Structures are given as C-alpha cells and as structure tokens.
Amino acid sequence: MDALIAEFPRFVSGFLGTLRLCLFAAIGALLLGTLLAAFRVSPVPPLRWVGTSWVTVFRNSPLVVVLFLFAFGLPQVGVVFPTFGGNAFFWPGVAGLSAYTAAFVCEAVRSGINSVPAGQAEAARAVGLTFQQTLGAVVLPQALRTVVPPLGSVMIAMIKNSAIVGAFGVTGELFSVDGALTAAGYSALSSLGGVAIAYLAITIPAGIGLGWLERKIEVKR
Amino acid sequence: MTEAPMIRMVSVDKHFGELHVLRDINLEVAAGQVVVVLGPSGSGKSTLCRTINRLEPVDSGTIEVDGQRLPEEGKALAGLRADVGMVFQSFNLFAHKTILQNVTLAPMKVRRTSKADAEKAGIALLERVGIANQRDKYPAQLSGGQQQRAAIARALAMKPKVMLFDEPTSALDPEMVNEVLDVMTTLAKEGMTMLVVTHEMGFARRAANRVVFMSDGEIVEDADPEAFFTAPRSDRAKDFLGKILTH
Numbered sequence: 001m002d003a004l005i006a007e008f009p010r011f012v013s014g015f016l017g018t019l020r021l022c023l024f025a026a027i028g029a030l031l032l033g034t035l036l037a038a039f040r041v042s043p044v045p046p047l048r049w050v051g052t053s054w055v056t057v058f059r060n061s062p063l064v065v066v067l068f069l070f071a072f073g074l075p076q077v078g079v080v081f082p083t084f085g086g087n088a089f090f091w092p093g094v095a096g097l098s099a100y101t102a103a104f105v106c107e108a109v110r111s112g113i114n115s116v117p118a119g120q121a122e123a124a125r126a127v128g129l130t131f132q133q134t135l136g137a138v139v140l141p142q143a144l145r146t147v148v149p150p151l152g153s154v155m156i157a158m159i160k161n162s163a164i165v166g167a168f169g170v171t172g173e174l175f176s177v178d179g180a181l182t183a184a185g186y187s188a189l190s191s192l193g194g195v196a197i198a199y200l201a202i203t204i205p206a207g208i209g210l211g212w213l214e215r216k217i218e219v220k221r
Numbered sequence: 222m223t224e225a226p227m228i229r230m231v232s233v234d235k236h237f238g239e240l241h242v243l244r245d246i247n248l249e250v251a252a253g254q255v256v257v258v259l260g261p262s263g264s265g266k267s268t269l270c271r272t273i274n275r276l277e278p279v280d281s282g283t284i285e286v287d288g289q290r291l292p293e294e295g296k297a298l299a300g301l302r303a304d305v306g307m308v309f310q311s312f313n314l315f316a317h318k319t320i321l322q323n324v325t326l327a328p329m330k331v332r333r334t335s336k337a338d339a340e341k342a343g344i345a346l347l348e349r350v351g352i353a354n355q356r357d358k359y360p361a362q363l364s365g366g367q368q369q370r371a372a373i374a375r376a377l378a379m380k381p382k383v384m385l386f387d388e389p390t391s392a393l394d395p396e397m398v399n400e401v402l403d404v405m406t407t408l409a410k411e412g413m414t415m416l417v418v419t420h421e422m423g424f425a426r427r428a429a430n431r432v433v434f435m436s437d438g439e440i441v442e443d444a445d446p447e448a449f450f451t452a453p454r455s456d457r458a459k460d461f462l463g464k465i466l467t468h
Contacts, residue, residue: 043294123313127327128303
C-alpha cells in the first residue's frame, strides 16, 4: 500500500480521469442503448434491423477489438476524432466504450420494456398515442423499475472495462497509473493494489447509489 | 341510408395461424346505435371488437370508421384511434399515473389541450362516472369497478365518435358489475355509438338496439334484442341461450 500513500496525487488524478471517461461513456451508452431498444421494439422493420445488428455485432466482439477499431480503424476511413486535452485517444475510447456498452444497455432496457404488461401499450395506442408517445409516456417509465438492477450491473461492468481504454493509451485514467508507478520502481503488488482500491472507490459507491435509486423508484406508486 | 355508418366492416377475414377467427364479417353500425355482440368464448367476438381500431390487423376485407378507411400503422392510425374509445376487460389503466392523470394524458398529448383545461374536463368526467374523489389515487388502490369506470372516463376524455367495449364487466366481482353497466346504460341513452362485447344479457335487453350473435368466427344472427332473446332463429343461438339462461 506504500504506493497509494506516497503517490496519492497520482491516484487522485487517475481516479478523476476514470470518472471523466466513464461519465461520458455512460451518457453515450445510456442514450444510444435506449434508442436501440426503441428501435428493436419499433413497428418499422429497418429500425428493428439496425437495433438487432448493433447488438449482434457489439455484444459479440471483444472490447479490445472494438476499441482498436475506433482508435485506429475509423481514422483510416476518414472518421477523425478531436483530441481531448492533447490526448488523441480519449474520444475514440469514449466512443468505443459507449458503442460496446450500448448493446448491453439495449438488451437490459428491452427486457424492461417486455416486463410491462402488453395491455398498457394497447391502452396507450387505443387512446391515440403514437409509438413514440406510447414508449415515452407509458412504457419506459414503467420499465424503469425493472431496468435499474440489470442496468446497474452493466454500468459497473463498464467502469471496470474502462481500464482497457487506459491500457491502450488514455493516459491519466486509473489503470495507466499502474504502468507509471511500476516504471517508477514500485512493486506490482503495491501499485496494482492501490489501483484496485481506487476502482472499488468508484464501483462500490456506484452500487450503493443504484440500490438507493431502486428503492426510490419502488415507493413511487 | 343517406349518411355513412359509424362502423362498416365488409368481407373481413382473419386467421390466427390455423384458426380462422373471423369469417367473412359484414357489419354496419349506424351513428347513435348500440350493438351488443354475444357468443360463446372463442367465437371471435373480442377479435372483431379489436379489429375496429386495428389493435388486431385483418387479413382481408375493409373496415371504415365514420366513412374513413382504417389507415396503416402510423400517425394517421393514431389519429383515427383518438376518435375511437376503447374499454378493455382488464381495465389497462396506466399503472404509474393517478386516476386524473390517466384521464388527462391523451387529451394533453394527442389533442394538445392545456393542462388546466384537460384537468377541468377530466374532473367533470370523473364526477360523471362517480369517482371524482379518487382522482389522486393510483389505479392499484381502486376497486375493479372503480378502475373500469375510470377507464371509461379516460376513453370519453377524447370525445370519441364511437366506443368499443371488450367484455368490460368480465373481470369484475359480481357486486361491481352494475356500477359499470349503469355508466354504460347512461352513455347509451345519451346517444353514444357503442359496440359492446359482453355476456350481460340484462344490459343487452335494456340498452341495445341490436344484438349480433357470433359463433365460430361468423355472424350467425343480427337481430332486435327482444326477437333474439325470445325467438332465436339459429340452432347455435338457441343452444347458447339455453346454456346461459337456465343456470
């Protein structure tokens, strides 16, 4: 644990780097994943096809491959991400992590949509709501209750997966702190131990927050 | 007939896989008429009711509401459904919204009514069905009869041209059936066009202009209620009435 104490500022900066990366990726994954879930239950076949294809491709590809494709493959076909504080790999990392996690978010949201009794959507359509209104005003608010636990697992998995983004060059996030410390002569055990503790300092409060959210949604109604 | 009927079904057929659930259905309901659809379970009467606002699409044939052919899925269909009220067997009130919010949701979202106007009209409707004092409760806190009356108010809030009732009292405890039928009878007397799928013979006698009897996906009889109940023409109707009237 000596590394954690002696190099505390480095850990704090890595901790913040990981938080920043995960915040952007979580926003992207939640928005995109919910949209994809809406596509998958939509009455329009091409939209369903897009949703299903996305899930099939990204859920079944290793995250490392996805990240490398975003960082090195996309620029080759002209998709160039802006740099973030001088770091060229930040936005490709966020985008790759979002695209990958969105597939899992989509499936969690879709299972929530399926848990809402069919009569709810029927009644909404019967009073004249459009598909979007039915989903937005009637189905998704009720799906939320069942979706929070699986979505929480997906988000925690994403926070841990963000270490892979660090491993390939988003310097300044938590996992990259380990490389820097090992290079500076600290033992792997002490520096990795510090990194593990710092991850737990994000994921455990995240889990507690999700439990709170779950209870808060439950009492409503 | 000079003006178009409120509901017109011409040569409608529908299958559920192997099951031929609607066979060559031809039915017209004039504006202001109350038609009760009777028949044994599995005869296709609920399906018939649900095809009129396209909750069930049909395989062939045409359906018109107030002279307008049912559009395909999309905005136009939503527009038509806004004019067709529907009441379900299992109420289907929006579980996450209060009773008043259930009644005001569609007027605000679909008709763009202001919240104040929608609430004023909503409270008036809830008073009409006798549950205005329950307006701030959630559906799960109400009895079945109260929920179904709220569902009727929700449908009426859109000022529909026609109301469809799909076995509205079948999921209710016996002592709550009448409170719902009373609301429906009043509605019928006020001149609402109604198509009612039900097993309530008393309601059919009291409020219906016509009784349509279905069996095995076909309309077997289409008669005046008194004539149907006292002198059914077909054997299937005689058999059906014999079973339900003698228990």
